[in-house]
Amino acid sequence: MRDHIPVVVQGRGRRARRAGLVGVLWAAAELTVTVGVVVLLLVVHQVWWTNRQAVAAAREEVRALERAWGDDPGSGPSPSEPPLDSRPSLSPSPSPFSSASASSSSPSSPAARPAAGPSAVRERAYAVLRIPxxxxxxxxxxGIDKRAVLDKGYVGQYPGTAGPGAQGNFALAGHRNTHGEPFRYVNRLRAGDELIVDMRGRRYTYVVGRTLSETTERDTGVIAPVPRSVVKPGYGYSEPGAYITLTTCTPEYSSKYRLVVWGTLRPGP
Structure with missing residues (x-):
């Protein structure tokens, strides 16, 4: 009787291992594609959809203000408005600059006091900024709270800073990217450009004078009543006046530094 010698088929084992490896790689590829699609959708939502929503809401708010004003903004005497408070209680979220170093230099002047009242009133727009x-x-x-103000596509006034047209510094913050990104292109502003602020019955025109392309988020001097960088002392002003300050993040899609644009109030007729 012949002995039966078992035959070992090595190729079949290799094919099984190869098939298993292919399955793992395929599953990994599917997972990578799925994660990529999810990330892409999140980016589209953040960069595109939030912009559409915020821009639409901001435009409607401007229209609502102009309807409430009744006339062309800046024309005629100022009708009575709610009392204004130079010490708003709205607590901003972590922001580009602390409001502690800036205060209104003319708290008794109505134009120098930001809008007040309940938080819902403070979060409503009270003026319109136009940059031709x-x-x-x-x-x-x-205020500069992200959810209540900035993420709506609005520009927010730093608490404690001077109001439009007043002595001191009317300091504003706005998103550079996403949520309406109103300040995306403020880096294109040049000396002599106009910054127009409309309120009920009043119009204030500022003229861009100086810019600071980059400073730290702790440079509170740029929103002081007399704005001057404490990080780069060569940038800013040294004399009291009526100023406007625009601040936003830089570089684009980053919040590492701050970009600053300053203007001075053009004297009225």
């Missing part, structure tokens, strides 16, 4: 060079028309609200 950029084709920008955007509402201005009290």
């Amino acid at each position: 060079r950029l084709g920008l028309v955007v509402p201005v609200a009290q």
